[in-house]
Amino acid sequence: MTYRDLPKVELHLHLEGAAPPAFIRGLAQEKNIDLSGIFDADGGYVFRDFEHFLSVYEAACEPLKSPEDFYRLTKAVLQETASHGVIYAETFISPDFCGGGDVAAWRDYLDAMAQAATDCETSDGITLKGIVTCIRHEGPEQAKKAAKCAVETMGDFLTGFGMAGAEMMHRPADFAYSFDMAREAGLALTCHAGEWGGPDMVAETLDALKVARLGHGIKAHRDLDLVKRLADEGIVLEVCPGSNVVLKAVDGWVSHPIAKLRDAGVPVTISTDDPPFFHTTMTAEYEALNKTFGWDETDFLELNKTAINAAFCDDATRAGILKRLEQA
Numbered sequence: 001m002t003y004r005d006l007p008k009v010e011l012h013l014h015l016e017g018a019a020p021p022a023f024i025r026g027l028a029q030e031k032n033i034d035l036s037g038i039f040d041a042d043g044g045y046v047f048r049d050f051e052h053f054l055s056v057y058e059a060a061c062e063p064l065k066s067p068e069d070f071y072r073l074t075k076a077v078l079q080e081t082a083s084h085g086v087i088y089a090e091t092f093i094s095p096d097f098c099g100g101g102d103v104a105a106w107r108d109y110l111d112a113m114a115q116a117a118t119d120c121e122t123s124d125g126i127t128l129k130g131i132v133t134c135i136r137h138e139g140p141e142q143a144k145k146a147a148k149c150a151v152e153t154m155g156d157f158l159t160g161f162g163m164a165g166a167e168m169m170h171r172p173a174d175f176a177y178s179f180d181m182a183r184e185a186g187l188a189l190t191c192h193a194g195e196w197g198g199p200d201m202v203a204e205t206l207d208a209l210k211v212a213r214l215g216h217g218i219k220a221h222r223d224l225d226l227v228k229r230l231a232d233e234g235i236v237l238e239v240c241p242g243s244n245v246v247l248k249a250v251d252g253w254v255s256h257p258i259a260k261l262r263d264a265g266v267p268v269t270i271s272t273d274d275p276p277f278f279h280t281t282m283t284a285e286y287e288a289l290n291k292t293f294g295w296d297e298t299d300f301l302e303l304n305k306t307a308i309n310a311a312f313c314d315d316a317t318r319a320g321i322l323k324r325l326e327q328a
């Protein structure tokens with residue numbers, strides 16, 4: 001079995017960020033939107049640094065206007081993701097990009113994404129759940145709108161709430177209202193932290209937002225007490241090594257702290273974040289981890305079990321995916 005065929009669970013995937021470049025180019029052409037500046041000669045996305053990445057990302061989202069566009073996007077992403085062996089994925093979706101935070105408008109977009117998920121579960125054997133993310137750099141007031149959208153539309157498909165965006169803007173506590181609202185409604189919680197911020201940001205996020213998982217969380221390795229806390233409390237890290245390497249959140253694969261964190265008992269999982277932007281896939285992540293740390297199929301089975309046990313899904317779905325992982 002190759003790493004491509006190995007069944008996988010992916011918890012950290014931004015829907016728009018996973019858009020295949022060819023899909024976005026095609027959609028832009030249909031709508032006469034000029035996006036030539038965001039692609040390189042090979043047709044991939046091109047950017048200089050994290051700030052520029054955020055603006056290229058927003059430009060790539062421009063052709064995505066209607067619920068129908070999001071139906072097609074979700075399908076394109078799921079087909080690509082499933083082609084790398086992923087059998088269960090969770091994706092970050094944002095009411096800010098889908099109706100500007102208006103609940104009625106959001107509902108139409110969400111229905112379209114959920115329908116695509118249902119269709120791909122049948123055609124491609126991949127299960128998808130949605131996590132509404134507020135966008136940190138849009139501020140706490142806009143985050144409340146995203147949280148309200150999430151609470152009003154949670155259900156079988158929409159199961160979680162989180163936060164993405166520029167980590168160094170605002171403090172976690174500024175968003176406590178939105179996370180409290182989501183938690184009280186029964187949504188599961190995750191938040192990007194410790195990608196750019198240090199251990200203090202990770203600790204503050206845990207204290208203020210009481211999340212079960214952290215997006216990245218890798219900078220926690222600089223504080224051994226915090227590492228122990230993550231291990232003791234079973235805080236699951238959604239680690240995206242290829243993303244960290246390309247965005248220079250770490251110096252390179254060899255110095256990536258994922259192995260150290262895992263050895264210290266922190267539950268770590270593997271994801272691609274925004275795969276075409278970082279020229280990665282789940283297959284490429286596994287191959288790089290194998291090459292760098294010698295991890296093999298036994299290690300990956302353990303990581304995938306950690307991921308599905310931390311997934312924001314119902315028990316029947318979890319049991320079904322666990323069975324598929326173990327039978328491979």
Ligand SMILES: [Zn+2]
Binds near residue numbers: 192
């Ligand atoms: Zn992310």
